[in-house]
Amino acid sequence: MSNLSRRKLISTGLAATAGVAGLGVAARLAQKYGLVPPDHAGIYGLGETLTYASQRLLTSHSLAREFSPSQISKPPFANEMAPANDAFKRLQAGGFDDWSLSINGMVDRPTTFSLAELKSYPSRSQITMVQCEEGWSYIAEWIGVPLSHLLGLVGVHSQAKYVVYFSIQPDWWESIDMADALHPQTFLTYGMNGNELPVGNGGPLRLRLPRQLGYKSVKFITRLTVTDSLKAFGKGLGSASPEGGYAWYAGI
Amino acid sequence: MARLESVRQPLGTRVPSSVSSVPITTVTSRHSALVRVTHWITTLCFLALLVSGIEIVISHPRFYWGETGNVLTTPFFKLPIPSSRALVPTGYSYVLPDQNGWSRYLHFQAAWVLVLTGLLYIISILFTGHLRKNLLPRQADLSLRAFSAAIANHLRFKRPSEAEVWSYNLLQRLTYLFVIFVLFPLVIWTGLAMSPAFVSAFPLTVTSLGGQQSARTIHFFVSVALVLFLIVHVIMIFLAGFWTRVRAMITGRAANAPMERT
Numbered sequence: 028m029s030n031l032s033r034r035k036l037i038s039t040g041l042a043a044t045a046g047v048a049g050l051g052v053a054a055r056l057a058q059k060y061g062l063v064p065p066d067h068a069g070i071y072g073l074g075e076t077l078t079y080a081s082q083r084l085l086t087s088h089s090l091a092r093e094f095s096p097s098q099i100s101k102p103p104f105a106n107e108m109a110p111a112n113d114a115f116k117r118l119q120a121g122g123f124d125d126w127s128l129s130i131n132g133m134v135d136r137p138t139t140f141s142l143a144e145l146k147s148y149p150s151r152s153q154i155t156m157v158q159c160e161e162g163w164s165y166i167a168e169w170i171g172v173p174l175s176h177l178l179g180l181v182g183v184h185s186q187a188k189y190v191v192y193f194s195i196q197p198d199w200w201e202s203i204d205m206a207d208a209l210h211p212q213t214f215l216t217y218g219m220n221g222n223e224l225p226v227g228n229g230g231p232l233r234l235r236l237p238r239q240l241g242y243k244s245v246k247f248i249t250r251l252t253v254t255d256s257l258k259a260f261g262k263g264l265g266s267a268s269p270e271g272g273y274a275w276y277a278g279i
Numbered sequence: 280m281a282r283l284e285s286v287r288q289p290l291g292t293r294v295p296s297s298v299s300s301v302p303i304t305t306v307t308s309r310h311s312a313l314v315r316v317t318h319w320i321t322t323l324c325f326l327a328l329l330v331s332g333i334e335i336v337i338s339h340p341r342f343y344w345g346e347t348g349n350v351l352t353t354p355f356f357k358l359p360i361p362s363s364r365a366l367v368p369t370g371y372s373y374v375l376p377d378q379n380g381w382s383r384y385l386h387f388q389a390a391w392v393l394v395l396t397g398l399l400y401i402i403s404i405l406f407t408g409h410l411r412k413n414l415l416p417r418q419a420d421l422s423l424r425a426f427s428a429a430i431a432n433h434l435r436f437k438r439p440s441e442a443e444v445w446s447y448n449l450l451q452r453l454t455y456l457f458v459i460f461v462l463f464p465l466v467i468w469t470g471l472a473m474s475p476a477f478v479s480a481f482p483l484t485v486t487s488l489g490g491q492q493s494a495r496t497i498h499f500f501v502s503v504a505l506v507l508f509l510i511v512h513v514i515m516i517f518l519a520g521f522w523t524r525v526r527a528m529i530t531g532r533a534a535n536a537p538m539e540r541t
Contacts, residue, residue: 071388074387074389074390075387078387089476092479100351156347160335162339166347271380272380
Protein backbone atom coordinates (compact mmCIF):
# COMPACT_ATOMS: atom_id res chain seq x y z
CA MET A 28 0.00 0.00 0.00
CA SER A 29 2.69 2.53 0.98
CA ASN A 30 4.73 1.20 -1.93
CA LEU A 31 1.95 1.98 -4.33
CA SER A 32 1.36 5.49 -3.11
CA ARG A 33 5.08 6.25 -3.05
CA ARG A 34 5.39 5.09 -6.62
CA LYS A 35 2.39 7.22 -7.49
CA LEU A 36 3.88 10.22 -5.70
CA ILE A 37 7.22 9.84 -7.47
CA SER A 38 5.68 9.41 -10.91
CA THR A 39 3.33 12.36 -10.38
CA GLY A 40 6.27 14.47 -9.23
CA LEU A 41 8.37 13.46 -12.21
CA ALA A 42 5.51 14.17 -14.60
CA ALA A 43 4.94 17.60 -13.05
CA THR A 44 8.65 18.46 -13.21
CA ALA A 45 8.84 17.30 -16.82
CA GLY A 46 5.75 19.34 -17.61
CA VAL A 47 7.12 22.54 -16.11
CA ALA A 48 10.53 22.01 -17.74
CA GLY A 49 8.81 21.24 -21.04
CA LEU A 50 6.82 24.48 -20.86
CA GLY A 51 10.02 26.41 -20.15
CA VAL A 52 11.79 24.86 -23.14
CA ALA A 53 8.73 25.45 -25.33
CA ALA A 54 8.60 29.12 -24.31
CA ARG A 55 12.30 29.61 -25.10
CA LEU A 56 12.01 27.86 -28.46
CA ALA A 57 8.91 29.90 -29.33
CA GLN A 58 10.78 33.10 -28.52
CA LYS A 59 13.80 32.00 -30.58
CA TYR A 60 11.75 31.18 -33.68
CA GLY A 61 9.60 34.33 -33.50
CA LEU A 62 6.41 32.54 -32.45
CA VAL A 63 5.50 34.89 -29.60
CA PRO A 64 3.21 37.83 -30.50
CA PRO A 65 4.05 41.31 -29.13
CA ASP A 66 0.81 41.40 -27.09
CA HIS A 67 1.64 38.14 -25.27
CA ALA A 68 1.72 39.70 -21.78
CA GLY A 69 -1.46 39.71 -19.72
CA ILE A 70 -4.19 37.18 -19.06
CA TYR A 71 -4.88 36.35 -22.71
CA GLY A 72 -1.21 35.80 -23.57
CA LEU A 73 -1.49 32.02 -23.52
CA GLY A 74 -4.29 31.87 -26.09
CA GLU A 75 -2.71 34.53 -28.31
CA THR A 76 0.67 32.79 -28.30
CA LEU A 77 -0.89 29.40 -29.08
CA THR A 78 -2.91 30.89 -31.94
CA TYR A 79 -0.05 32.89 -33.45
CA ALA A 80 2.55 30.12 -33.03
CA SER A 81 0.38 27.35 -34.43
CA GLN A 82 -0.87 29.43 -37.37
CA ARG A 83 2.67 30.61 -38.12
CA LEU A 84 3.88 27.00 -38.18
CA LEU A 85 0.92 25.81 -40.28
CA THR A 86 0.45 28.73 -42.65
CA SER A 87 3.76 30.54 -43.21
CA HIS A 88 3.68 29.84 -46.98
CA SER A 89 0.01 29.08 -47.62
CA LEU A 90 -1.98 31.31 -49.98
CA ALA A 91 -5.26 32.99 -49.06
CA ARG A 92 -8.22 31.71 -51.06
CA GLU A 93 -8.75 33.52 -54.35
CA PHE A 94 -12.14 33.73 -56.04
CA SER A 95 -13.52 33.95 -59.55
CA PRO A 96 -14.56 37.34 -61.04
CA SER A 97 -18.21 36.25 -60.80
CA GLN A 98 -17.87 36.06 -57.01
CA ILE A 99 -16.94 39.75 -56.61
CA SER A 100 -19.49 41.35 -54.26
CA LYS A 101 -21.98 43.67 -55.92
CA PRO A 102 -22.55 46.37 -54.95
CA PRO A 103 -19.07 46.86 -53.48
CA PHE A 104 -19.10 47.43 -49.77
CA ALA A 105 -17.28 50.20 -47.87
CA ASN A 106 -17.20 50.22 -44.08
CA GLU A 107 -17.94 53.34 -42.01
CA MET A 108 -14.88 55.36 -40.95
CA ALA A 109 -13.67 58.37 -39.07
CA PRO A 110 -13.78 61.75 -40.91
CA ALA A 111 -10.61 62.45 -42.91
CA ASN A 112 -8.06 64.78 -41.35
CA ASP A 113 -6.75 68.00 -42.97
CA ALA A 114 -3.59 66.40 -44.38
CA PHE A 115 -5.74 63.86 -46.22
CA LYS A 116 -8.18 66.50 -47.47
CA ARG A 117 -5.32 68.64 -48.89
CA LEU A 118 -3.94 65.65 -50.83
CA GLN A 119 -7.43 64.67 -51.95
CA ALA A 120 -8.01 68.21 -53.31
CA GLY A 121 -4.94 67.69 -55.50
CA GLY A 122 -6.26 64.40 -56.85
CA PHE A 123 -3.73 62.51 -54.71
CA ASP A 124 -0.96 63.51 -57.16
CA ASP A 125 1.31 64.33 -54.21
CA TRP A 126 0.53 61.17 -52.22
CA SER A 127 3.73 59.35 -51.31
CA LEU A 128 4.94 56.35 -49.39
CA SER A 129 8.19 56.45 -47.45
CA ILE A 130 10.05 53.31 -46.36
CA ASN A 131 12.68 53.61 -43.65
CA GLY A 132 14.20 51.75 -40.70
CA MET A 133 16.41 48.69 -41.20
CA VAL A 134 16.86 49.13 -44.94
CA ASP A 135 19.90 49.89 -47.12
CA ARG A 136 18.24 52.71 -49.08
CA PRO A 137 15.45 54.59 -47.25
CA THR A 138 13.18 55.73 -50.09
CA THR A 139 10.08 57.84 -50.68
CA PHE A 140 7.92 56.57 -53.55
CA SER A 141 5.35 58.75 -55.27
CA LEU A 142 1.99 57.18 -56.07
CA ALA A 143 2.90 57.41 -59.80
CA GLU A 144 6.13 55.49 -59.14
CA LEU A 145 4.23 52.77 -57.28
CA LYS A 146 1.88 52.45 -60.24
CA SER A 147 4.83 52.19 -62.65
CA TYR A 148 5.98 48.89 -61.14
CA PRO A 149 4.53 45.65 -62.52
CA SER A 150 1.04 45.50 -61.05
CA ARG A 151 -0.56 42.40 -59.63
CA SER A 152 -4.18 41.67 -58.85
CA GLN A 153 -5.94 39.24 -56.55
CA ILE A 154 -9.62 38.50 -55.98
CA THR A 155 -9.75 37.96 -52.24
CA MET A 156 -12.13 38.32 -49.33
CA VAL A 157 -12.11 41.13 -46.80
CA GLN A 158 -13.33 39.62 -43.56
CA CYS A 159 -14.18 41.83 -40.60
CA GLU A 160 -13.85 40.65 -37.02
CA GLU A 161 -17.49 41.70 -36.58
CA GLY A 162 -18.65 38.96 -38.94
CA TRP A 163 -19.37 40.60 -42.31
CA SER A 164 -17.31 40.12 -45.44
CA TYR A 165 -17.01 40.98 -49.13
CA ILE A 166 -14.97 39.88 -52.12
CA ALA A 167 -13.19 42.34 -54.40
CA GLU A 168 -10.41 42.45 -56.94
CA TRP A 169 -7.42 44.24 -55.45
CA ILE A 170 -4.78 45.78 -57.73
CA GLY A 171 -1.37 46.95 -56.58
CA VAL A 172 2.27 46.20 -56.11
CA PRO A 173 3.44 43.37 -53.84
CA LEU A 174 5.09 44.70 -50.69
CA SER A 175 7.93 42.21 -51.25
CA HIS A 176 8.80 44.06 -54.50
CA LEU A 177 9.23 47.37 -52.66
CA LEU A 178 11.15 45.73 -49.82
CA GLY A 179 13.49 44.24 -52.44
CA LEU A 180 14.08 47.71 -53.93
CA VAL A 181 15.03 49.30 -50.59
CA GLY A 182 17.10 46.31 -49.38
CA VAL A 183 15.90 44.92 -46.07
CA HIS A 184 18.55 44.07 -43.44
CA SER A 185 18.81 40.40 -42.58
CA GLN A 186 18.00 40.97 -38.89
CA ALA A 187 14.66 42.67 -39.70
CA LYS A 188 11.66 40.98 -38.07
CA TYR A 189 8.67 43.27 -38.57
CA VAL A 190 7.24 45.90 -40.89
CA VAL A 191 5.29 48.67 -39.17
CA TYR A 192 2.87 50.62 -41.37
CA PHE A 193 1.12 53.91 -40.73
CA SER A 194 -2.02 55.55 -42.04
CA ILE A 195 -2.17 59.30 -42.68
CA GLN A 196 -4.98 59.24 -40.09
CA PRO A 197 -3.66 59.67 -36.55
CA ASP A 198 -3.30 56.64 -34.22
CA TRP A 199 -3.91 54.17 -37.04
CA TRP A 200 -0.96 51.88 -37.48
CA GLU A 201 -0.28 48.16 -37.57
CA SER A 202 2.64 45.80 -37.94
CA ILE A 203 3.26 42.36 -39.41
CA ASP A 204 6.10 39.85 -39.19
CA MET A 205 8.40 39.21 -42.17
CA ALA A 206 6.48 36.04 -43.14
CA ASP A 207 3.44 38.22 -43.83
CA ALA A 208 5.45 41.20 -45.18
CA LEU A 209 7.19 39.03 -47.82
CA HIS A 210 4.08 36.94 -48.54
CA PRO A 211 3.17 37.05 -52.27
CA GLN A 212 -0.40 38.24 -51.55
CA THR A 213 0.58 41.17 -49.32
CA PHE A 214 0.01 44.18 -51.60
CA LEU A 215 0.07 47.93 -51.47
CA THR A 216 -3.14 48.41 -53.42
CA TYR A 217 -4.22 51.44 -55.46
CA GLY A 218 -6.97 49.81 -57.55
CA MET A 219 -10.14 47.83 -56.96
CA ASN A 220 -12.46 45.94 -59.34
CA GLY A 221 -10.66 47.39 -62.38
CA ASN A 222 -10.83 51.03 -61.21
CA GLU A 223 -9.01 53.40 -58.89
CA LEU A 224 -9.26 52.35 -55.25
CA PRO A 225 -12.19 54.37 -53.80
CA VAL A 226 -11.53 56.46 -50.69
CA GLY A 227 -14.20 54.45 -48.87
CA ASN A 228 -12.15 51.30 -49.37
CA GLY A 229 -8.83 52.89 -48.41
CA GLY A 230 -7.81 54.81 -51.53
CA PRO A 231 -5.47 56.04 -52.73
CA LEU A 232 -3.22 53.45 -51.00
CA ARG A 233 -4.17 50.56 -48.77
CA LEU A 234 -2.11 47.66 -47.48
CA ARG A 235 -3.93 44.39 -48.24
CA LEU A 236 -3.22 41.30 -46.21
CA PRO A 237 -5.85 38.68 -47.11
CA ARG A 238 -4.71 36.06 -44.58
CA GLN A 239 -5.65 38.35 -41.68
CA LEU A 240 -8.89 40.11 -40.74
CA GLY A 241 -9.81 43.45 -42.27
CA TYR A 242 -8.50 45.63 -39.46
CA LYS A 243 -4.91 44.68 -40.34
CA SER A 244 -5.45 46.05 -43.89
CA VAL A 245 -4.86 49.67 -42.91
CA LYS A 246 -6.21 52.41 -45.18
CA PHE A 247 -4.41 55.56 -46.48
CA ILE A 248 -0.83 54.27 -46.05
CA THR A 249 1.97 56.87 -46.10
CA ARG A 250 4.85 55.28 -44.20
CA LEU A 251 6.50 51.90 -43.56
CA THR A 252 9.24 51.21 -41.02
CA VAL A 253 11.27 47.99 -41.06
CA THR A 254 12.46 46.97 -37.60
CA ASP A 255 13.74 44.08 -35.48
CA SER A 256 11.73 45.11 -32.39
CA LEU A 257 8.29 46.57 -31.78
CA LYS A 258 9.11 47.87 -28.30
CA ALA A 259 9.77 51.44 -29.42
CA PHE A 260 6.45 51.80 -31.26
CA GLY A 261 3.53 53.17 -29.25
CA LYS A 262 3.12 51.19 -26.04
CA GLY A 263 5.25 48.37 -27.40
CA LEU A 264 2.31 46.04 -27.99
CA GLY A 265 2.94 45.83 -31.73
CA SER A 266 0.24 48.09 -33.12
CA ALA A 267 -2.64 50.41 -32.31
CA SER A 268 -5.06 47.45 -32.09
CA PRO A 269 -3.82 45.95 -28.79
CA GLU A 270 -3.80 49.47 -27.33
CA GLY A 271 -7.52 49.54 -28.13
CA GLY A 272 -8.10 46.05 -26.75
CA TYR A 273 -7.86 44.06 -30.00
CA ALA A 274 -5.37 41.30 -30.78
CA TRP A 275 -2.20 42.14 -32.74
CA TYR A 276 -2.42 38.91 -34.74
CA ALA A 277 -5.70 38.64 -36.63
CA GLY A 278 -5.37 35.41 -38.60
CA ILE A 279 -8.47 34.09 -36.83
CA MET B 280 -20.02 -6.71 -5.81
CA ALA B 281 -21.69 -9.05 -8.26
CA ARG B 282 -24.46 -6.56 -8.66
CA LEU B 283 -22.03 -3.92 -9.83
CA GLU B 284 -20.07 -5.96 -12.29
CA SER B 285 -22.38 -5.22 -15.16
CA VAL B 286 -21.89 -1.51 -14.70
CA ARG B 287 -18.95 0.45 -13.40
CA GLN B 288 -16.23 -1.05 -11.25
CA PRO B 289 -16.03 0.95 -8.04
CA LEU B 290 -12.76 2.82 -7.67
CA GLY B 291 -12.06 0.79 -4.55
CA THR B 292 -11.35 -2.35 -6.51
CA ARG B 293 -8.62 -0.69 -8.50
CA VAL B 294 -6.88 1.40 -5.85
CA PRO B 295 -7.17 -0.59 -2.65
CA SER B 296 -4.88 1.76 -0.76
CA SER B 297 -7.36 4.61 -0.68
CA VAL B 298 -10.52 2.83 0.41
CA SER B 299 -9.41 -0.48 1.80
CA SER B 300 -10.70 0.44 5.27
CA VAL B 301 -14.03 1.75 4.00
CA PRO B 302 -16.75 -0.79 3.29
CA ILE B 303 -17.30 -0.71 -0.43
CA THR B 304 -21.06 -0.72 -0.03
CA THR B 305 -21.20 2.67 1.70
CA VAL B 306 -19.10 5.07 -0.33
CA THR B 307 -17.38 4.68 -3.63
CA SER B 308 -16.50 6.65 -6.75
CA ARG B 309 -19.06 7.72 -9.31
CA HIS B 310 -16.72 9.84 -11.44
CA SER B 311 -12.97 9.40 -11.89
CA ALA B 312 -10.67 12.33 -11.12
CA LEU B 313 -10.03 12.83 -14.82
CA VAL B 314 -13.74 13.07 -15.65
CA ARG B 315 -14.30 15.50 -12.79
CA VAL B 316 -11.39 17.81 -13.61
CA THR B 317 -12.10 17.88 -17.37
CA HIS B 318 -15.83 18.39 -16.66
CA TRP B 319 -15.29 21.56 -14.65
CA ILE B 320 -12.60 22.97 -16.96
CA THR B 321 -15.00 22.39 -19.85
CA THR B 322 -17.82 24.08 -17.90
CA LEU B 323 -15.70 27.18 -17.26
CA CYS B 324 -14.47 27.36 -20.87
CA PHE B 325 -17.96 26.85 -22.25
CA LEU B 326 -19.38 29.69 -20.16
CA ALA B 327 -16.49 31.97 -21.26
CA LEU B 328 -17.09 30.99 -24.90
CA LEU B 329 -20.82 31.61 -24.53
CA VAL B 330 -20.51 35.08 -23.00
CA SER B 331 -17.78 36.18 -25.43
CA GLY B 332 -19.61 34.59 -28.36
CA ILE B 333 -22.77 36.54 -27.57
CA GLU B 334 -20.72 39.74 -27.35
CA ILE B 335 -19.16 39.05 -30.76
CA VAL B 336 -22.54 38.28 -32.38
CA ILE B 337 -23.91 41.60 -31.09
CA SER B 338 -21.47 43.46 -33.38
CA HIS B 339 -23.22 41.92 -36.40
CA PRO B 340 -26.45 40.09 -35.47
CA ARG B 341 -27.14 39.11 -39.09
CA PHE B 342 -26.48 35.70 -40.63
CA TYR B 343 -25.86 34.77 -44.26
CA TRP B 344 -25.39 31.70 -46.41
CA GLY B 345 -22.52 31.26 -48.87
CA GLU B 346 -19.16 33.01 -49.01
CA THR B 347 -19.91 36.65 -48.23
CA GLY B 348 -22.45 38.81 -46.44
CA ASN B 349 -22.67 42.41 -45.23
CA VAL B 350 -25.31 45.07 -44.58
CA LEU B 351 -25.83 45.46 -48.36
CA THR B 352 -26.60 41.74 -48.67
CA THR B 353 -29.94 40.07 -47.94
CA PRO B 354 -29.46 38.13 -44.71
CA PHE B 355 -30.46 34.50 -44.24
CA PHE B 356 -31.94 35.72 -40.95
CA LYS B 357 -31.45 38.47 -38.38
CA LEU B 358 -31.51 38.34 -34.59
CA PRO B 359 -34.02 40.88 -33.19
CA ILE B 360 -31.45 42.47 -30.89
CA PRO B 361 -29.60 45.82 -30.84
CA SER B 362 -26.05 45.95 -32.22
CA SER B 363 -22.73 47.37 -31.03
CA ARG B 364 -22.14 48.89 -34.49
CA ALA B 365 -24.01 51.93 -35.83
CA LEU B 366 -23.70 50.57 -39.37
CA VAL B 367 -26.02 47.62 -38.72
CA PRO B 368 -29.71 48.45 -39.20
CA THR B 369 -31.46 46.85 -36.21
CA GLY B 370 -34.59 48.92 -35.63
CA TYR B 371 -33.23 50.04 -32.26
CA SER B 372 -32.42 53.70 -31.76
CA TYR B 373 -29.29 53.04 -29.68
CA VAL B 374 -25.93 51.37 -30.23
CA LEU B 375 -24.38 49.11 -27.59
CA PRO B 376 -20.74 49.60 -26.50
CA ASP B 377 -18.07 47.72 -28.46
CA GLN B 378 -16.89 44.67 -26.50
CA ASN B 379 -15.25 42.72 -29.31
CA GLY B 380 -11.62 43.24 -28.26
CA TRP B 381 -11.63 41.30 -24.99
CA SER B 382 -14.41 39.03 -26.24
CA ARG B 383 -12.25 37.78 -29.09
CA TYR B 384 -9.18 37.39 -26.85
CA LEU B 385 -11.28 35.43 -24.32
CA HIS B 386 -13.11 33.39 -26.97
CA PHE B 387 -9.91 32.01 -28.50
CA GLN B 388 -8.14 31.48 -25.18
CA ALA B 389 -11.12 29.53 -23.81
CA ALA B 390 -11.32 27.61 -27.11
CA TRP B 391 -7.68 26.55 -26.76
CA VAL B 392 -8.12 25.35 -23.18
CA LEU B 393 -11.35 23.55 -24.13
CA VAL B 394 -9.78 21.82 -27.15
CA LEU B 395 -6.72 20.69 -25.18
CA THR B 396 -8.92 19.50 -22.29
CA GLY B 397 -11.18 17.70 -24.75
CA LEU B 398 -8.20 15.94 -26.36
CA LEU B 399 -6.97 14.81 -22.94
CA TYR B 400 -10.48 13.55 -22.11
CA ILE B 401 -10.94 11.66 -25.38
CA ILE B 402 -7.51 10.01 -25.25
CA SER B 403 -7.98 8.93 -21.66
CA ILE B 404 -11.53 7.58 -22.02
CA LEU B 405 -10.21 5.39 -24.82
CA PHE B 406 -7.51 3.99 -22.55
CA THR B 407 -9.39 3.72 -19.24
CA GLY B 408 -12.39 2.00 -20.78
CA HIS B 409 -14.73 4.80 -19.67
CA LEU B 410 -15.93 5.13 -23.26
CA ARG B 411 -16.71 1.42 -23.59
CA LYS B 412 -18.09 0.91 -20.08
CA ASN B 413 -20.03 4.12 -19.49
CA LEU B 414 -20.66 5.90 -22.78
CA LEU B 415 -21.24 3.37 -25.52
CA PRO B 416 -24.70 1.81 -25.12
CA ARG B 417 -24.76 -1.53 -23.32
CA GLN B 418 -25.47 -4.59 -25.45
CA ALA B 419 -28.76 -5.10 -23.63
CA ASP B 420 -29.86 -1.54 -24.40
CA LEU B 421 -29.42 -1.90 -28.14
CA SER B 422 -33.07 -2.65 -28.86
CA LEU B 423 -36.06 -0.56 -29.74
CA ARG B 424 -37.81 -1.83 -26.62
CA ALA B 425 -35.01 -0.68 -24.31
CA PHE B 426 -34.89 2.63 -26.10
CA SER B 427 -38.62 3.29 -25.79
CA ALA B 428 -38.55 2.18 -22.16
CA ALA B 429 -35.79 4.68 -21.46
CA ILE B 430 -37.77 7.46 -23.13
CA ALA B 431 -40.95 6.47 -21.28
CA ASN B 432 -39.09 6.51 -17.95
CA HIS B 433 -37.79 9.97 -18.71
CA LEU B 434 -41.20 11.28 -19.71
CA ARG B 435 -42.66 9.95 -16.46
CA PHE B 436 -39.83 11.65 -14.53
CA LYS B 437 -39.07 8.28 -12.98
CA ARG B 438 -36.28 8.41 -10.43
CA PRO B 439 -32.99 6.91 -11.59
CA SER B 440 -32.54 3.16 -11.18
CA GLU B 441 -30.02 1.56 -8.88
CA ALA B 442 -27.47 1.08 -11.67
CA GLU B 443 -27.57 4.74 -12.60
CA VAL B 444 -25.88 5.67 -9.33
CA TRP B 445 -22.74 4.16 -10.86
CA SER B 446 -23.14 4.77 -14.53
CA TYR B 447 -25.23 6.54 -17.17
CA ASN B 448 -28.57 5.42 -18.60
CA LEU B 449 -29.17 4.89 -22.30
CA LEU B 450 -30.45 8.37 -23.14
CA GLN B 451 -27.62 9.95 -21.20
CA ARG B 452 -25.09 7.84 -23.08
CA LEU B 453 -26.51 8.74 -26.48
CA THR B 454 -26.72 12.43 -25.59
CA TYR B 455 -23.17 12.57 -24.24
CA LEU B 456 -21.84 10.72 -27.27
CA PHE B 457 -23.62 13.18 -29.55
CA VAL B 458 -22.27 16.20 -27.65
CA ILE B 459 -18.72 14.83 -27.44
CA PHE B 460 -18.36 13.37 -30.92
CA VAL B 461 -20.72 15.51 -33.04
CA LEU B 462 -21.48 18.93 -31.53
CA PHE B 463 -18.04 19.79 -30.14
CA PRO B 464 -16.13 18.67 -33.28
CA LEU B 465 -18.62 20.62 -35.41
CA VAL B 466 -18.30 23.81 -33.39
CA ILE B 467 -14.48 23.59 -33.55
CA TRP B 468 -14.53 22.87 -37.28
CA THR B 469 -16.91 25.74 -38.13
CA GLY B 470 -14.87 28.04 -35.86
CA LEU B 471 -11.65 27.19 -37.69
CA ALA B 472 -13.45 27.58 -41.04
CA MET B 473 -13.91 31.28 -40.22
CA SER B 474 -10.17 31.85 -39.77
CA PRO B 475 -8.66 33.35 -42.94
CA ALA B 476 -5.16 32.07 -42.08
CA PHE B 477 -6.32 28.54 -41.19
CA VAL B 478 -8.36 28.13 -44.38
CA SER B 479 -5.43 29.41 -46.44
CA ALA B 480 -3.65 26.21 -45.42
CA PHE B 481 -6.76 23.99 -45.33
CA PRO B 482 -9.29 25.48 -47.78
CA LEU B 483 -11.46 22.35 -47.74
CA THR B 484 -12.51 23.12 -44.16
CA VAL B 485 -14.55 26.07 -45.45
CA THR B 486 -15.41 25.14 -49.05
CA SER B 487 -16.99 21.89 -47.85
CA LEU B 488 -19.40 23.94 -45.71
CA GLY B 489 -20.47 26.16 -48.59
CA GLY B 490 -18.44 29.24 -47.67
CA GLN B 491 -17.22 31.39 -44.85
CA GLN B 492 -20.63 32.90 -44.00
CA SER B 493 -22.22 29.43 -44.04
CA ALA B 494 -19.55 28.34 -41.55
CA ARG B 495 -20.46 31.30 -39.31
CA THR B 496 -24.17 30.45 -39.52
CA ILE B 497 -23.58 26.76 -38.71
CA HIS B 498 -21.28 27.80 -35.84
CA PHE B 499 -24.20 29.80 -34.43
CA PHE B 500 -26.69 26.91 -34.69
CA VAL B 501 -24.30 24.37 -33.17
CA SER B 502 -23.70 26.80 -30.30
CA VAL B 503 -27.47 27.05 -29.79
CA ALA B 504 -27.63 23.23 -29.70
CA LEU B 505 -24.87 23.16 -27.07
CA VAL B 506 -26.73 25.71 -24.96
CA LEU B 507 -29.90 23.59 -25.22
CA PHE B 508 -27.87 20.59 -24.04
CA LEU B 509 -26.56 22.62 -21.10
CA ILE B 510 -30.09 23.66 -20.10
CA VAL B 511 -31.45 20.08 -20.26
CA HIS B 512 -28.33 18.78 -18.49
CA VAL B 513 -28.85 21.17 -15.57
CA ILE B 514 -32.60 20.40 -15.39
CA MET B 515 -31.85 16.65 -15.25
CA ILE B 516 -29.38 17.23 -12.43
CA PHE B 517 -32.06 19.06 -10.47
CA LEU B 518 -34.50 16.19 -11.08
CA ALA B 519 -31.94 13.56 -10.05
CA GLY B 520 -30.98 15.40 -6.86
CA PHE B 521 -28.91 18.52 -7.36
CA TRP B 522 -26.49 18.32 -4.41
CA THR B 523 -25.90 14.58 -4.70
CA ARG B 524 -24.99 14.88 -8.35
CA VAL B 525 -22.95 18.06 -8.05
CA ARG B 526 -21.08 16.65 -5.05
CA ALA B 527 -20.38 13.49 -7.02
CA MET B 528 -18.89 15.55 -9.83
CA ILE B 529 -16.75 17.55 -7.37
CA THR B 530 -15.59 14.89 -4.90
CA GLY B 531 -16.22 11.78 -6.98
CA ARG B 532 -18.09 10.23 -4.08
CA ALA B 533 -21.59 8.88 -4.47
CA ALA B 534 -23.06 7.52 -1.28
CA ASN B 535 -24.73 4.21 -1.91
CA ALA B 536 -28.26 4.29 -3.10
CA PRO B 537 -30.61 3.11 -0.33
CA MET B 538 -29.23 5.53 2.27
CA GLU B 539 -29.22 8.61 0.08
CA ARG B 540 -32.41 8.14 -1.80
CA THR B 541 -34.86 8.35 1.06
